[in-house]
Amino acid sequence: MAASDELTPRGREETTIFFPQTINDLLSTRKQRPDAVPVAGGTWLLHNQSSRFLKLPKALITLSAIEELRRIGHSGNHVDIGACVPLNRILSTGKNILPQILLDTFESIATPGIRSLATLGGNICIQGRTMSTHPTLHILDARLEFRKAGGARWVPVTHSRTDGKLCIEPGEVLTRIRIPLENWNVQYFRRLGSNPISGFEDVLVFAAIARTSRAIISDLRFAIGSNHLNIYRNRDMETLLVGHKIPLSSREITGFLQNLEENLKDEQPGLSAFMRGLSLSLIRRLFSNLPAD
Numbered sequence: 001m002a003a004s005d006e007l008t009p010r011g012r013e014e015t016t017i018f019f020p021q022t023i024n025d026l027l028s029t030r031k032q033r034p035d036a037v038p039v040a041g042g043t044w045l046l047h048n049q050s051s052r053f054l055k056l057p058k059a060l061i062t063l064s065a066i067e068e069l070r071r072i073g074h075s076g077n078h079v080d081i082g083a084c085v086p087l088n089r090i091l092s093t094g095k096n097i098l099p100q101i102l103l104d105t106f107e108s109i110a111t112p113g114i115r116s117l118a119t120l121g122g123n124i125c126i127q128g129r130t131m132s133t134h135p136t137l138h139i140l141d142a143r144l145e146f147r148k149a150g151g152a153r154w155v156p157v158t159h160s161r162t163d164g165k166l167c168i169e170p171g172e173v174l175t176r177i178r179i180p181l182e183n184w185n186v187q188y189f190r191r192l193g194s195n196p197i198s199g200f201e202d203v204l205v206f207a208a209i210a211r212t213s214r215a216i217i218s219d220l221r222f223a224i225g226s227n228h229l230n231i232y233r234n235r236d237m238e239t240l241l242v243g244h245k246i247p248l249s250s251r252e253i254t255g256f257l258q259n260l261e262e263n264l265k266d267e268q269p270g271l272s273a274f275m276r277g278l279s280l281s282l283i284r285r286l287f288s289n290l291p292a293d
């Protein structure tokens, strides 16, 4: 690991940049310099900076040289994605392996140029807002590996955020994302409105998966994300239609949508009536596309 002051100054203040080559280097640097900010692709840290001098924290740790964080591993029932793998590489390597909804989610993000830098780990670690990947990772039951000097823990994505903030402890880094491989014959992702980094309130991310067999719903999961809100996911709502026959009757659909609307009002008071209406239309569209055989 080396610290370089050559790449400074940025503006009037100097930035120290650490370049760890191994995970152990990284973890000991994190321990010694808890103030140093990890940087993966840098697309979030540097977005919206148009002035002559970049605004950078006092210390940065680059993650991109650490081979272990750039690996993708495949076992029988899951794929492990290193936190520092760019989205484009996940798209090409995972094309025939990863759930289609995850690929669709990544393809909806930014441009191919940005996706060649932007990492999945960086997207997950953005604090205080719901990004496009979060609802999808939630319903797929993905898990996150965090490591710090002397310890590692796996956290389900479903328990990884409180009030939009990632529960990452001081000194920790996100090292791997584990994606379970299951058979979902219905996979549906939509992002409506502007992108989640624009800072506007008009983003809606909807992700749903279902398993159906012989025109019966055997499993259904869906999640809704919007800027600055916690993800909406309600297991009780998800189980309401399990065991029901496809096509669902208009009575079943109307009852479900009324229930969901009330639920969204209670649990997502910040979601505008317009966004609520869009969420209900997306659910309606999902139901009308369930395979009836």
Ligand SMILES: Cc1cc2nc3c(=O)[nH]c(=O)nc-3n(C[C@H](O)[C@H](O)[C@H](O)COP(=O)(O)OP(=O)(O)OC[C@H]3O[C@@H](n4cnc5c(N)ncnc54)[C@H](O)[C@@H]3O)c2cc1C
Binding pocket: 037, 038, 039, 040, 041, 042, 043, 044, 045, 046, 047, 063, 083, 084, 108, 109, 110, 111, 114, 117, 118, 119, 120, 121, 122, 123, 124, 125, 126, 127, 131, 132, 133, 172, 173, 174, 175, 194, 195, 196, 197
């Ligand atoms: C034009 C544009 C359009 C975009 N559109 C979308 C969109 O539609 N949907 C969407 O979801 N996103 C969108 N994004 C955001 C983009 O997905 C993120 O900027 C990107 O994924 C972040 O990854 P990165 O590697 O560049 O992270 P960085 O910018 O390097 O880091 C992001 C944050 O995560 C922290 N961090 C990074 N890696 C780790 C780690 N391993 N452990 C701990 N902390 C870490 C950093 O300290 C920083 O706080 C867009 C970005 C741009 C520039």
